[in-house]
Amino acid sequence: MLCEVCKIREANVQYTEVVNGVRTEHHFCSQCARDLDFRPYSAIFDGEFPFAEFLSALLGGETPAQKQDKYQQIVCPTCGMTYGEFVKNSCFGCADCYSVFDVLIHDNIKQIQGSESHKGKKPLYQNAGSADGEAAAGETAVGEAADGGSASVEEQIAALDRQLKDALRREEYETAARCRDRIRALKGGTQQNG
Amino acid sequence: MDNSRNIIYSKVRLSRNWSEYVFPSRLTDEQAKEMVGRLCGGLKDIDGQLNLRYDLVDLSEIGELGKRLLKERRVINRVILKKQAPMSMYLSDDEDVSLVFNGADHIRIQVTKPGFHLGEAWKDASQLDDFVNARFPYAFDPKYGYLTSYPTNVGTGMKAAAIVHLPSLALGQKFPSLITDMGRFGVSIRGLYGEGRENYGAFFEISNQKTMGLTEQEIVDLVGRVAAQLNDQENQVRERTNQSHRLLREDEIYKSYGILRYGRRISMKEAMSYLSQLLAGCTDELIRFREPCDIYQLILGIQTAGLQSRSKRPLDKDELDVARAEYLREQLPELAE
Numbered sequence A: 001m002l003c004e005v006c007k008i009r010e011a012n013v014q015y016t017e018v019v020n021g022v023r024t025e026h027h028f029c030s031q032c033a034r035d036l037d038f039r040p041y042s043a044i045f046d047g048e049f050p051f052a053e054f055l056s057a058l059l060g061g062e063t064p065a066q067k068q069d070k071y072q073q074i075v076c077p078t079c080g081m082t083y084g085e086f087v088k089n090s091c092f093g094c095a096d097c098y099s100v101f102d103v104l105i106h107d108n109i110k111q112i113q114g115s116e117s118h119k120g121k122k123p124l125y126q127n128a129g130s131a132d133g134e135a136a137a138g139e140t141a142v143g144e145a146a147d148g149g150s151a152s153v154e155e156q157i158a159a160l161d162r163q164l165k166d167a168l169r170r171e172e173y174e175t176a177a178r179c180r181d182r183i184r185a186l187k188g189g190t191q192q193n194g
Numbered sequence B: 001m002d003n004s005r006n007i008i009y010s011k012v013r014l015s016r017n018w019s020e021y022v023f024p025s026r027l028t029d030e031q032a033k034e035m036v037g038r039l040c041g042g043l044k045d046i047d048g049q050l051n052l053r054y055d056l057v058d059l060s061e062i063g064e065l066g067k068r069l070l071k072e073r074r075v076i077n078r079v080i081l082k083k084q085a086p087m088s089m090y091l092s093d094d095e096d097v098s099l100v101f102n103g104a105d106h107i108r109i110q111v112t113k114p115g116f117h118l119g120e121a122w123k124d125a126s127q128l129d130d131f132v133n134a135r136f137p138y139a140f141d142p143k144y145g146y147l148t149s150y151p152t153n154v155g156t157g158m159k160a161a162a163i164v165h166l167p168s169l170a171l172g173q174k175f176p177s178l179i180t181d182m183g184r185f186g187v188s189i190r191g192l193y194g195e196g197r198e199n200y201g202a203f204f205e206i207s208n209q210k211t212m213g214l215t216e217q218e219i220v221d222l223v224g225r226v227a228a229q230l231n232d233q234e235n236q237v238r239e240r241t242n243q244s245h246r247l248l249r250e251d252e253i254y255k256s257y258g259i260l261r262y263g264r265r266i267s268m269k270e271a272m273s274y275l276s277q278l279l280a281g282c283t284d285e286l287i288r289f290r291e292p293c294d295i296y297q298l299i300l301g302i303q304t305a306g307l308q309s310r311s312k313r314p315l316d317k318d319e320l321d322v323a324r325a326e327y328l329r330e331q332l333p334e335l336a337e
Helices: A030-035 A039-046 A051-061 A065-072 A083-089 A102-113 A129-139 A153-169 A173-193 B029-042 B063-072 B078-082 B118-133 B175-185 B216-244 B246-262 B268-283 B295-301 B304-311 B317-331
Strands: A013-019 A022-028 B007-016 B054-058 B088-092 B097-101 B107-114 B158-165 B187-191 B203-208
Touching (some): A013 A030, A065 A083, A153 A173, B029 B088, B029 B097, B107 B118, B118 B158, B158 B216, B216 B246, B268 B295, B295 B304, B304 B317
Antiparallel strands (some): B007 B107, B007 B158, B088 B097, B158 B203
């Protein structure tokens, strides 16, 4: 059967439409089908299975919208990726994203992988720098470091970001929330000043 | 007779990231270029690793056709094919070993071995992994393992795959449900060639679904077990038909040879199905050539990018069918007396 739009190519997409109980069948070739609007299914005709979108739905879509909103703005201080972006693309921006979003993604990774921890080979060499940073941040009380008058706003935000990340890793949500509020306040301040 | 004869090749891929840079999706082109340059430079003494010679290939300079050719020959995957960013690769001269920089992850190590040698492929990949890691520290987390761009690769960062040829099993009515059931064992199986839902040639890739919570050896064993099981079942079905319908089998195989050897226009679908018949005939020793012939290499050779690069110009569909027939006429040896 030929495609009903171009009438040149062989139809290989069958589209069944049900409107008010009336069923109509259409036959398109994949090229014409790509130009039509099939809403969420359009991506199918781009030649690739929309795996990222499918994963996204599994990673974030199932959680209640409120929870989503609350976490959307958590930002990875290293690469600048937000949790919202991660959920959208199912792709991490850097190695630190794993610890920043740890509590949010832990269950999902467990679901995808059927396990919560790595077994097997370990690298011979690893980045030694990160371990020191963690110990230092763990000892500072929330917000204190950022109150020092000498630090610039950017530095304060960066310090708070680190604390936020650590609090999330330790599952101390109240601490994390306080960090987040302070970051928001500081960011608001810079915008007004600028 | 080799009892793993339906297993065409084995493949192990490791995804790694250098702890110094953010993952490829967040790198600017300048950063990517710098990183790729440093990786290439730091590994330039790679020659001799696994007793092979390597060439440095700049993937952003070989053009669309060059990349499609590498994709057809299973050196690179679709992500790398489609990506437009600075990317380079060390490729062994037999094309079985490759290290791609700045694909989905910073470093992608792939080792392919003809036949059923998953364990050896893993051993070789691991050796190259240590060679890279001695120069570049990896992003690794004690809990999550090797950190990768996609959460579906995290942990071992390893994909082990066996490519099997199942022409008789695939004819069975229960085959589609068998494919679906594979998920329960933690492996996935997908057709290698075809269009839409139609499979050409009955080649299937079996690979691990999960990358975390199993050791690399456990992944190798899991994929190997399933591949061996499918291979045995295929053998049993073929042996039965060879006994009960030998004339019919020979007829199919020799007719396939005739069309491939003397045809003047051969579509992809035809060529794949006849080459599949011929491959089964060769492994069952129902047909013999005057000189040895690797049918799977012919299957790689008749794909679109391969034919276009041989003819050195773009071909339309009809021209491709003619070029395919010409290629097969040249390559297929005479039958043994």
